[in-house]
Amino acid sequence: MPNGPANVAEYGTVKDSVESRALYKMDAFHHIKKGVKYPAVISIGGRHDPRVMSWQPAKFAAKLQYATASDKPVFLYIKYNSGHFIQDESVTVKHNANIFSFALWQTGHPGFQVKK
Numbered sequence: 001m002p003n004g005p006a007n008v009a010e011y012g013t014v015k016d017s018v019e020s021r022a023l024y025k026m027d028a029f030h031h032i033k034k035g036v037k038y039p040a041v042i043s044i045g046g047r048h049d050p051r052v053m054s055w056q057p058a059k060f061a062a063k064l065q066y067a068t069a070s071d072k073p074v075f076l077y078i079k080y081n082s083g084h085f086i087q088d089e090s091v092t093v094k095h096n097a098n099i100f101s102f103a104l105w106q107t108g109h110p111g112f113q114v115k116k
Helices: 004-011 017-025 055-067 089-106
Strands: 041-046 074-079
Touching (some): 041 055, 041 089, 055 074
Parallel strands (some): 041 074
């Protein structure tokens, strides 16, 4: 990935066995287990993000949707008009409103529940 080599100093490399094991331990994707009741998740990516490619949160969300035993939603939210938190202020406000609305919905806030 474009930003991969710049991360080696901070996170480690798969070319070193000790660092590779540490990378595995911090990798949420590889620790998803089938049949676990996972909470609601919104997996977020930016279409123009050179640091976290948009396929990564998509792959994470897909695996979590397949594996979870709960009835909680697993959503993928790709910000098509931004990258790694670099965007116009009005776009940031919109994205944050979506994220907070999701959190308020899932934590049971009465103003954010689906009306029947």
